[in-house]
Amino acid sequence: MCGIVGYKGNKNAQEILTNGLSCLEYRGYDSSGIAYFINNKIKIEKAIGQIKNLKNKINYKEKSNLGIGHTRWATHGKVNLDNCHPHQVGKITLVHNGIIENYGEIKKKLQQFGYEFYGETDTEVACALIDYNYKKTSNMLKAIKKSINTFIGSYAFLILCSDECDKLYATRNNSPLIVALNNEETFLASDVPAILNYTNKYYLLDNKDIVKIDEKINFYDENLKQVTKKIKKYEIENINISKGKYKHYMLKEINEIDDVVRKTVAPFIIDENTFQSKFNFLSKFEKIEIVACGSAYHAGLIGKYLIEKYSDVNIDINIASEYRYKKHKFNCKTLVIIISQSGETADSLAALRIAKENNAKTLGIVNVYESSIAREADDVIYTQAGPEVAVATTKAYVSQVAIFSLIAMYFKSKNESIKNDLKDLKNLPEKIRNILNKDFQKFAKLIYKQNDVFFIGRQIDYALCMEGSLKLKEISYIHSEAYAAGELKHGSISLIDNNTVVIAINTDKDISLKTISNIKEVKSRGAYVIYLTNDKNIKEKFYDKLILIDNISPLVSPMLAIIPLQLISYYVANLKKCNIDKPKNLAKSVTVE
Ligand code: M6R
Numbered sequence: 001m002c003g004i005v006g007y008k009g010n011k012n013a014q015e016i017l018t019n020g021l022s023c024l025e026y027r028g029y030d031s032s033g034i035a036y037f038i039n040n041k042i043k044i045e046k047a048i049g050q051i052k053n054l055k056n057k058i059n060y061k062e063k064s065n066l067g068i069g070h071t072r073w074a075t076h077g078k079v080n081l082d083n084c085h086p087h088q089v090g091k092i093t094l095v096h097n098g099i100i101e102n103y104g105e106i107k108k109k110l111q112q113f114g115y116e117f118y119g120e121t122d123t124e125v126a127c128a129l130i131d132y133n134y135k136k137t138s139n140m141l142k143a144i145k146k147s148i149n150t151f152i153g154s155y156a157f158l159i160l161c162s163d164e165c166d167k168l169y170a171t172r173n174n175s176p177l178i179v180a181l182n183n184e185e186t187f188l189a190s191d192v193p194a195i196l197n198y199t200n201k202y203y204l205l206d207n208k209d210i211v212k213i214d215e216k217i218n219f220y221d222e223n224l225k226q227v228t229k230k231i232k233k234y235e236i237e238n239i240n241i242s243k244g245k246y247k248h249y250m251l252k253e254i255n256e257i258d259d260v261v262r263k264t265v266a267p268f269i270i271d272e273n274t275f276q277s278k279f280n281f282l283s284k285f286e287k288i289e290i291v292a293c294g295s296a297y298h299a300g301l302i303g304k305y306l307i308e309k310y311s312d313v314n315i316d317i318n319i320a321s322e323y324r325y326k327k328h329k330f331n332c333k334t335l336v337i338i339i340s341q342s343g344e345t346a347d348s349l350a351a352l353r354i355a356k357e358n359n360a361k362t363l364g365i366v367n368v369y370e371s372s373i374a375r376e377a378d379d380v381i382y383t384q385a386g387p388e389v390a391v392a393t394t395k396a397y398v399s400q401v402a403i404f405s406l407i408a409m410y411f412k413s414k415n416e417s418i419k420n421d422l423k424d425l426k427n428l429p430e431k432i433r434n435i436l437n438k439d440f441q442k443f444a445k446l447i448y449k450q451n452d453v454f455f456i457g458r459q460i461d462y463a464l465c466m467e468g469s470l471k472l473k474e475i476s477y478i479h480s481e482a483y484a485a486g487e488l489k490h491g492s493i494s495l496i497d498n499n500t501v502v503i504a505i506n507t508d509k510d511i512s513l514k515t516i517s518n519i520k521e522v523k524s525r526g527a528y529v530i531y532l533t534n535d536k537n538i539k540e541k542f543y544d545k546l547i548l549i550d551n552i553s554p555l556v557s558p559m560l561a562i563i564p565l566q567l568i569s570y571y572v573a574n575l576k577k578c579n580i581d582k583p584k585n586l587a588k589s590v591t592v593e
Contacts (some may be wrong), residue, residue, distance in 0.1 A: 002097040003027035006158040009185030017069035020194035026588035028073025035086040036067030046084040068158040070095035073587040077120030090131035096123040098154035098175040168213040200234040250390035258429035263384035279410035285335040291351040292339035301463040303404030311411035320347035330360040341396040342589040343371025424553040444571030453480040457505035468565030476573040485518035498526035
């Protein structure tokens with residue numbers, strides 16, 4: 001993860017760097033730092049915690065026009081100032097996003113040459129190696145090239161050399177980096193949001209390209225041959241992102257879900273009865289492999305259940321970090337669907353590349369325009385969730401489920417009418433709004449003092465349980481587990497005793513009675529049951545509290561059922577006074593493997 005920014009131009013570098021870092025804070029917020037030239041010398045400022053702590057330390061009156069900055073999500077070494085970027089060894093100062101896997105080996109060799117290390121990071125070692133190679137070559141381009149030939153891993157580096165106070169160098173391999181320009185100014189950043197206040201024109205770097213920025217921008221390939229690049233233009237308007245009337249981004253984003261669903265499904269529906277056949281290409285595949293991480297994986301799991309019900313296609317669902325290492329059996333009838341809000345998740349991106357190397361067709365379901373997965377997949381469907389700031393995904397998750405709901409409708413429409421499903425989909429935003437207007441704080445009060453919470457359900461309800469459970473633990477730090485309702489009795493039911501909270505989801509009428517039996521099993525062991533269902537005609541009381549949602553098409557219902565779970569998690573975390581938008585140890589975009 002980590003966010004990096006660089007600047008060379010005629011404005012105040014400290015201001016541009018720290019503002020850029022604020023836009024990239026979603027990538028990590030353990031610590032941050034900047035390095036800039038002032039009177040031909042490099043000055044470094046660092047702070048632990050959020051960017052505002054760094055901003056408080058900086059003297060903005062100093063006149064600097066060139067610098068680099070970093071916001072960290074710790075991978076190697078504790079969160080302390082020694083491990084905080086920028087790192088400086090000898091004449092080299094740099095910031096890094098990625099992981100140098102062979103840093104241990106490099107470190108040992110450099111120690112033999114007399115290098116001593118102050119921290120525990122792979123980045124400090126990378127910095128030392130570039131310094132070592134610079135001492136040998138007295139040429140920055142050669143020193144960088146030699147060093148990247150040694151590095152194994154992923155990186156985006158922004159590099160300063162104390163001998164060259166008017167130059168900025170950069171290189172990347174499997175970590176995102178853009179070079180943006182505006183007249184005489186050059187900006188470098190991990191991601192587009194950091195530069196959108198200044199320009200929307202940028203270059204993309206290929207792996208192992210090296211850039212030297214002096215009076216102009218010079219690109220070199222890995223053999224140091226000078227190359228030219230095409231300018232790209234970011235066409236999406238620079239939306240001013242703010243919390244508005246909400247206390248947290250997460251609450252704001254949950255409240256946008258009705259609109260997000262409307263926007264995401266609109267391009268696929270012609271009218272109440274007609275479904276746009278944009279998914280025709282899916283017919284030629286015999287196997288679909290869905291790959292994703294975290295909540296995107298949970299959305300994919302719902303996709304698997306839905307599509308399997310209405311098609312003969314074989315659907316496989318995979319966690320991206322596992323998928324990479326399994327034995328693959330692709331053929332020309334395999335489609336690999338990668339789901340990712342950010343489009344930058346390292347494991348999902350690696351999975352996409354494996355599929356492509358093996359000639360499988362790939363489809364990205366992505367929220368961020370022009371992100372790596374969006375660019376590299378053969379086809380892309382953009383979810384229309386808009387920028388999602390809270391680390392815990394809510395609206396983007398629902399928009400991913402919406403796409404799978406449409407795909408399942410496409411398969412269903414081949415054999416059956418989907419008129420009622422389309423009607424329910426059309427009315428869904430209004431039903432979501434009704435739920436958003438209900439009070440879920442009362443449920444949060446029942447939970448926030450608990451140490452453990454269990455979620456149980458079957459099939460799609462189980463997939464919803466997984467997402468509900470992840471949301472709760474991620475933002476409220478309450479341990480929770482999602483169980484397939486029938487599985488609990490095979491071991492974990494021993495954890496249920498008086499007042500253990502169990503959230504039971506039961507929205508599938510075909511298996512409803514089975515789930516009810518499982519709820520009775522936990523109830524008879526003392527559990528306090530919060531029951532979420534769409535069944536208005538409950539005959540007996542086997543629960544303690546009820547959450548009733550509308551009974552709508554099973555193809556649409558998951559998007560409704562998840563909202564109470566998102567809101568309960570939010571209010572639990574709020575009661576616990578947690579840092580809801582930036583939970584500890586997490587980052588919005590997970591760009592390390
Ligand atoms: O950007 P992506 O959708 O690829 O991210 C995948 C996961 O890291 C993400 O969904 C994560 O689980 C969320 N923080 C959950 O709220």
